[in-house]
Amino acid sequence: MIIYEYPFNERIRTLLRLEDLYEKFIFFLHQEHPQQHHVALSTIFEILEVAGRADLKSDLLQELERQKQTLLGFRSNPAVEAERLDAVIAEVDRCSAALMSAQGKTGQNVRDNEWLMSIRGRTIIPGGACEFDLPSYYAWQHRSAEQRFNDISGWFAPLVPLFDAIALVLRLLRESGRSTNTIATGGSYQQMLQGKVYQMLRLAIDDQLGAIPEMSANKYMLWVRFTSQDGDMKPKSFDSDVSFELTLCNF
Structure with missing residues (x-):
C-alpha cells in the first residue's frame, strides 16, 4: 500500500514539509560519502527556509497544550487504558518543556555561523559550492566521515526539540x-x-x-x-x- 497525505491548511502543510526534510536529513547524515553529507547540510539550509516563520514554535506549544488538555479529559473514561494515556501525556510534557527551553529563533545558531552562511549563500547558486569557490568547505569535506557526522549533528542539535514536537503533533493527528x-x-x-x-x-x-x-x-x-x-x-x-x-x- 502507498499512503498519500493531503493537508487542509497551511499550518499542516508546513509541518509535513518539515517532516519530509527531516527524514531526508537523517538519511543522508548517516551516510559516509562527502557528497551525501553535503546533501545533509544543504537540507539544514532548506529547513531554515521552511521553519523561518516566527510563530511556528508558539503554534506547536499551543497545540501540544491543547492536546494535553484533551488527553487529560480522557482520564475519567473507564474505556481508556490509563497507563498508555499517562505515557502519552508525559511525552507531551517532555516535548513542550524541551521546545520551551530552546532559545532564540529557529536555527539561529546556524545563522550566526559565518562559515555556514557562506556555504548557504553558494549552494543556492547552481554549481556554486565547487572547490575553487569554497576551498575551506572542500577541505572540511576531506575530514573523516565521523568528524563530518559530529559537526553536522552539532549544528542540527538545537533543532531537535522542534522536530520532536512536530513528530508528536503529526502522530497524534494521524491517530485521530x-x-x-x-x-x-x-x-x-x-x-x-x-x-x-x-x-x-x-x-x-x-x-x-x-x-x-x-x-x-x-x-x-x-x-x-x-x-x-x-x-x-x-x-x-x-x-x-x-x-x-x-x-x-x-x-
Missing part, C-alpha cells in the same frame, strides 16, 4: 482519524464534508493498481481524481473503478 474503505467510480470520488473541519486527508492504495491520486479539498467538499502514467511519464485519466482507504484526520 478513522479509516473507511471507499471506491472511486470511474476513477473519480467526491465527498461532502457537511461543515466538519479536518486537518488532513490520508489515502492508502494498492501500489499494484498504478493509480495516482490527485487530491483537493476545502471546508465543504473533497475531491480525488485518479490518474496513471504512460512510458513518457505523462499523466492520463484512470477510468476504471479504484478501491482505496480514506482517512480524515482532525485534532
Whole structure:
C-alpha cells in the first residue's frame, strides 16, 4: 500500500514539509560519502527556509497544550487504558518543556555561523559550492566521515526539540482519524464534508493498481481524481473503478 497525505491548511502543510526534510536529513547524515553529507547540510539550509516563520514554535506549544488538555479529559473514561494515556501525556510534557527551553529563533545558531552562511549563500547558486569557490568547505569535506557526522549533528542539535514536537503533533493527528474503505467510480470520488473541519486527508492504495491520486479539498467538499502514467511519464485519466482507504484526520 502507498499512503498519500493531503493537508487542509497551511499550518499542516508546513509541518509535513518539515517532516519530509527531516527524514531526508537523517538519511543522508548517516551516510559516509562527502557528497551525501553535503546533501545533509544543504537540507539544514532548506529547513531554515521552511521553519523561518516566527510563530511556528508558539503554534506547536499551543497545540501540544491543547492536546494535553484533551488527553487529560480522557482520564475519567473507564474505556481508556490509563497507563498508555499517562505515557502519552508525559511525552507531551517532555516535548513542550524541551521546545520551551530552546532559545532564540529557529536555527539561529546556524545563522550566526559565518562559515555556514557562506556555504548557504553558494549552494543556492547552481554549481556554486565547487572547490575553487569554497576551498575551506572542500577541505572540511576531506575530514573523516565521523568528524563530518559530529559537526553536522552539532549544528542540527538545537533543532531537535522542534522536530520532536512536530513528530508528536503529526502522530497524534494521524491517530485521530478513522479509516473507511471507499471506491472511486470511474476513477473519480467526491465527498461532502457537511461543515466538519479536518486537518488532513490520508489515502492508502494498492501500489499494484498504478493509480495516482490527485487530491483537493476545502471546508465543504473533497475531491480525488485518479490518474496513471504512460512510458513518457505523462499523466492520463484512470477510468476504471479504484478501491482505496480514506482517512480524515482532525485534532
